[in-house]
Amino acid sequence: xxxxxxxxxxxxxxxxxxxxxxxxxxxxxxxxxxxxxxxxxxxxxxxxxxxxxxxxxxxxxxxxxxxxxxxxxxxxxxxxxxxxxxxxxxxxxxxxxxxxxxxxxxxxxxxxxxxxxxxxxxxxxxxxxxxxxxxxxxxxxxxxxxxxxxxxxxxxxxxxxxxxxxxxxxxxxxxxxxxxxxxxxxxxxxxxxxxxxxxxxxxxxxxxxxxxxxxxxxxxxxxxxxxxxxxxxxxxxxxxxxxxxxxxxxxxxxxxxxx
Amino acid sequence: xxxxxxxxxxxxxxxxxxxxxxxxxxxxxxxxxxxxxxxxxxxxxxxxxxxxxxxxxxxxxxxxxxxxxxxxxxxxxxxxxxxxxxxxxxxxxxxxxxxxxxxxxxxxxxxxxxxxxxxxxxxxxxxxxxxxxxxxxxxxxxxxxxxxxxxxxxxxxxxxxxxxxxxxxxxxxxxxxxxxxxxxxxxxxxxxxxxxxxxxxxxxxxxxxxxxxxxxxxxxxxxxxxxxxxxxxxxxxxxxxxxxxxxxxxxxxxxxxxxxxxxxxxxxxxxxxxx
Numbered sequence: 001x002x003x004x005x006x007x008x009x010x011x012x013x014x015x016x017x018x019x020x021x022x023x024x025x026x027x028x029x030x031x032x033x034x035x036x037x038x039x040x041x042x043x044x045x046x047x048x049x050x051x052x053x054x055x056x057x058x059x060x061x062x063x064x065x066x067x068x069x070x071x072x073x074x075x076x077x078x079x080x081x082x083x084x085x086x087x088x089x090x091x092x093x094x095x096x097x098x099x100x101x102x103x104x105x106x107x108x109x110x111x112x113x114x115x116x117x118x119x120x121x122x123x124x125x126x127x128x129x130x131x132x133x134x135x136x137x138x139x140x141x142x143x144x145x146x147x148x149x150x151x152x153x154x155x156x157x158x159x160x161x162x163x164x165x166x167x168x169x170x171x172x173x174x175x176x177x178x179x180x181x182x183x184x185x186x187x188x189x190x191x192x193x194x195x196x197x198x199x200x201x202x203x204x205x206x207x208x209x210x211x212x213x214x215x216x217x218x219x220x221x222x223x224x225x226x227x228x229x230x231x232x233x234x235x236x237x238x239x240x241x242x243x244x245x246x247x248x249x250x251x252x253x254x255x256x257x258x259x
Numbered sequence: 260x261x262x263x264x265x266x267x268x269x270x271x272x273x274x275x276x277x278x279x280x281x282x283x284x285x286x287x288x289x290x291x292x293x294x295x296x297x298x299x300x301x302x303x304x305x306x307x308x309x310x311x312x313x314x315x316x317x318x319x320x321x322x323x324x325x326x327x328x329x330x331x332x333x334x335x336x337x338x339x340x341x342x343x344x345x346x347x348x349x350x351x352x353x354x355x356x357x358x359x360x361x362x363x364x365x366x367x368x369x370x371x372x373x374x375x376x377x378x379x380x381x382x383x384x385x386x387x388x389x390x391x392x393x394x395x396x397x398x399x400x401x402x403x404x405x406x407x408x409x410x411x412x413x414x415x416x417x418x419x420x421x422x423x424x425x426x427x428x429x430x431x432x433x434x435x436x437x438x439x440x441x442x443x444x445x446x447x448x449x450x451x452x453x454x455x456x457x458x459x460x461x462x463x464x465x466x467x468x469x470x471x472x473x474x475x476x477x478x479x480x481x482x483x484x485x486x487x488x489x490x491x492x493x494x495x496x497x498x499x500x501x502x503x504x505x506x507x508x509x510x511x512x513x514x515x516x517x518x519x520x521x522x523x524x525x526x527x528x529x530x531x532x533x534x
Binding site: 066069071091095096098099101103105106107109110111112113122123125126171175 | 312393396397400401402404405406407408409410411412
């Protein structure tokens with residue numbers, strides 16, 4: 001890992017790593033009306049890496065990962081995920097690439113009208129070669145991985161915040177994604193449950209050999225999960241490095257996250 | 260697939276410009292934006308309707324929710340409607356010595372006009388607001404995004420199935436409501452008189468013809484389509500957090516009720532051309 005980038009002013013992008021890159025964001029501009037959310041943003045993710053993205057609320061972190069799955073369209077720039085340019089894909093190709101990406105939403109986004117079992121079966125509905133028994137086995141395996149097999153027939157409204165996050169994680173894991181995107185996975189959880197979720201993210205990475213981008217404000221989560229971190233400021237990448245490098249950085253903005 | 264984000268951007272740009280214009284121009288612009296949104300939503304519905312995959316199981320589920328779950332409400336209101344109309348009309352007809360016309364008059368009123376319109380308004384309140392609130396809350400809690408990220412087209416899964424369900428089930432609910440209303444009318448007639456069930460049915464059937472039944476039945480498909488479309492449109496395009504859920508439900512009821520009256524007026528004009 002290279003030395004941390006210590007600049008007091010934001011710079012438009014992080015340094016390109018040399019390894020096998022599975023996410024490449026280059027020159028990304030996103031604005032809503034007159035508000036520029038991301039400006040000339042560059043970001044790369046290596047295979048097998050856990051990249052934590054930090055930044056103030058409204059700095060465009062969630063918009064950045066929504067852009068990776070085609071939920072938000074940028075004004076300029078290119079977004080390559082698993083060697084496909086997301087912005088040039090048609091609906092069918094985009095859906096095919098989305099099945100290789102797991103997205104854990106901030107609120108877990110469980111379907112309220114479905115049981116936990118139905119929530120987990122939902123991403124499998126297009127897999128016509130799967131029998132009912134196969135589906136049940138996959139659902140049970142995914143729930144077992146997050147330690148919630150007993151909640152299989154419960155409704156989302158019967159689950160606690162931490163359980164909902166776990167079920168949301170199980171739902172994203174059921175298709176065995178190559179890339180995981182976590183949008184504030186520990187927000188709203190107590191410290192103990194937050195630590196459990198952070199450890200779960202690491203377990204998932206090891207078990208399924210996934211690469212992950214983790215958006216978080218939780219420094220404990222960042223410390224546990226990050227191989228590398230980037231800090232956003234004013235829609236740009238302001239600092240980059242490992243947890244220990246950034247915590248000792250001369251960049252005041254970067255250091256303020258650790259104080 | 261990226262249409263939703265484009266819509267968000269356009270809405271944000273529009274709201275920034277709104278501050279600089281007079282309230283009248285803002286209202287006018289909002290009205291045309293609303294109409295444009297509904298027209299483009301309708302266009303998207305017909306564009307995606309015929310493209311596979313078809314969500315048949317979800318469609319059946321929605322038919323159950325729209326149809327079966329509304330039966331008790333439609334039955335109660337239908338019965339009261341027939342009963343009250345009969346009781347209210349009886350003294351007036353008696354003054355003209357035309358009391359024997361009561362079953363036929365009530366039947367024509369219910370089947371041609373009151374049954375379809377009142378049932379559609381009840382459905383706009385119950386089903387339209389339900390759809391609007393459900394989709395808006397799904398949007399607020401990112402469930403629609405989650406569906407899209409999992410490779411499912413949420414428009415096909417959520418919107419098309421719901422609009423088709425209301426288009427098909429509301430005409431059936433209207434027929435059910437008409438039958439219950441006529442039974443209510445029979446009860447109303449017998450509160451002060453003694454008319455056999457066979458005679459009541461004979462008088463009703465004798466005075467009804469094809470042009471009473473057919474246009475009334477056809478227009479209910481349009482009512483159902485409008486209720487489903489507006490509920491889905493308002494819910495799917497809601498924006499401002501939890502406040503948007505209430506707004507979506509409210510405007511779904513208001514606009515779809517208004518549309519029911521407008522469609523009814525058009526249907527009556529078209530029918531009168533053939534009479």
